[in-house]
Amino acid sequence: MANLKIDSVELRLVRMQLIAPFETSFGVERDRDCLILKIDSEGAMGWGECVAVRNPGYSYETTETAWHILTEFFIPEILSKRLQSVEDLRNRLRIFKGHPLARAGLELAIWDLLGVTSGRSLQDLLGGVVPQVPVGVSVGIQEDADTLVKVVGKYVVQGYRRVKLKIKPGRDVHEVRAVREAFPDLPLQVDANAAYDLEDIDIFKALDEFQLLLIEQPLAEDDLVDHSSLQAQLQTPICLDESILSVRHTRQALQIDACRVVNIKQARIGGLQEALAVHDLCHAASIPVWCGGMLETGIGRAANLALASLPGFQLPGDISATDRYYNVDIAVPRFHLNADSTIDVPTGLGLGVSVDLDALERFTLRKALLSK
Ligand code: OSB
Numbered sequence: 167m168a169n170l171k172i173d174s175v176e177l178r179l180v181r182m183q184l185i186a187p188f189e190t191s192f193g194v195e196r197d198r199d200c201l202i203l204k205i206d207s208e209g210a211m212g213w214g215e216c217v218a219v220r221n222p223g224y225s226y227e228t229t230e231t232a233w234h235i236l237t238e239f240f241i242p243e244i245l246s247k248r249l250q251s252v253e254d255l256r257n258r259l260r261i262f263k264g265h266p267l268a269r270a271g272l273e274l275a276i277w278d279l280l281g282v283t284s285g286r287s288l289q290d291l292l293g294g295v296v297p298q299v300p301v302g303v304s305v306g307i308q309e310d311a312d313t314l315v316k317v318v319g320k321y322v323v324q325g326y327r328r329v330k331l332k333i334k335p336g337r338d339v340h341e342v343r344a345v346r347e348a349f350p351d352l353p354l355q356v357d358a359n360a361a362y363d364l365e366d367i368d369i370f371k372a373l374d375e376f377q378l379l380l381i382e383q384p385l386a387e388d389d390l391v392d393h394s395s396l397q398a399q400l401q402t403p404i405c406l407d408e409s410i411l412s413v414r415h416t417r418q419a420l421q422i423d424a425c426r427v428v429n430i431k432q433a434r435i436g437g438l439q440e441a442l443a444v445h446d447l448c449h450a451a452s453i454p455v456w457c458g459g460m461l462e463t464g465i466g467r468a469a470n471l472a473l474a475s476l477p478g479f480q481l482p483g484d485i486s487a488t489d490r491y492y493n494v495d496i497a498v499p500r501f502h503l504n505a506d507s508t509i510d511v512p513t514g515l516g517l518g519v520s521v522d523l524d525a526l527e528r529f530t531l532r533k534a535l536l537s538k
């Protein structure tokens with residue numbers, strides 16, 4: 167049993183320049199904001215990342231709502247308290263509703279602390295089994311189909327063996343066809359980020375012809391029922407991202423065949439513990455899962471790699487090398503793509519990465535130290 171006294175929590179609003187703008191159906195990100203948390207516990211420290219961004223485009227949460235929820239509610243609930251486990255933290259936060267991204271950021275710092283203080287890697291704590299995980303790259307919406315084909319080609323040359331294309335209404339069938347014609351054998355999938363509705367069935371019927379691995383989150387995040395109707399009309403598996411916020415949602419989605427693949431993001435699911443439960447449920451039901459990404463810094467990416475090393479992760483994750491995202495990252499060492507389109511899972515204590523404090527300070531827009 168661990169015994170972590172929570173002495174203080176430092177919260178930072180951080181802004182990092184992306185190497186290239188990332189466009190999805192809900193907007194363009196040029197630089198990425200997030201919150202970085204550091205928990206101090208009797209001389210040990212744990213790092214976490216809350217992946218909320220400036221706008222409520224992917225999720226209703228933003229950096230400002232997460233700041234509010236963390237500083238006013240979640241962190242005061244644990245300051246100067248003793249925590250024996252992640253379950254202890256979850257129990258303390260159970261009185262609060264929602265805000266999974268804020269919740270997951272705080273939980274991640276506790277996982278890191280648990281690893282550091284018990285001499286174990288996060289992979290070990292989670293039950294990960296493989297030393298490298300297969301990864302792909304998520305490609306944003308581009309100027310036009312020709313540019314998209316070029317950008318995909320660049321990633322293929324770099325060694326990515328699975329590509330995800332972001333789509334939105336008006337930028338879908340034509341683009342996917344162009345990429346499929348240029349790369350007939352490339353494992354390919356698309357992500358709509360909830361931009362369509364059932365009336366768009368003809369678009370999905372057309373996408374159904376391109377041997378896609380999956381179609382991610384085609385319809386609204388709060389609509390499992392329409393996803394089930396859509397799945398019944400398609401050969402291509404539907405994969406849910408935004409719709410799956412808990413193990414209960416997962417069970418219900420599978421019950422009504424609203425999806426046949428699940429994207430697991432520990433952040434969206436409210437933390438690694440709940441993500442493990444979603445993994446276990448899907449693994450037992452032989453539903454393939456894969457690890458999604460949120461353009462994380464090296465802190466969040468380290469967590470994703472550890473999670474993706476569990477046995478149920480049977481499809482490549484949206485976990486790309488550091489140089490797909492940032493020229494300068496706040497965590498070191500950087501993550502590199504291996505020749506077989508995998509990335510090594512960190513083996514050091516906790517997250518297994520170090521934070522570059524100078525870089526962190528340079529990227530910090532605001533910070534607060536909470537203690538009792
Ligand atoms: O829907 O999967 C998504 C990035 C930000 C927000 C939502 C999503 C994404 C990605 C990028 O697809 C995945 C990554 O490389 O981190």
Ligand code: MG
Nearest residue numbers: 357382383407
């Ligand atoms: Mg997605």
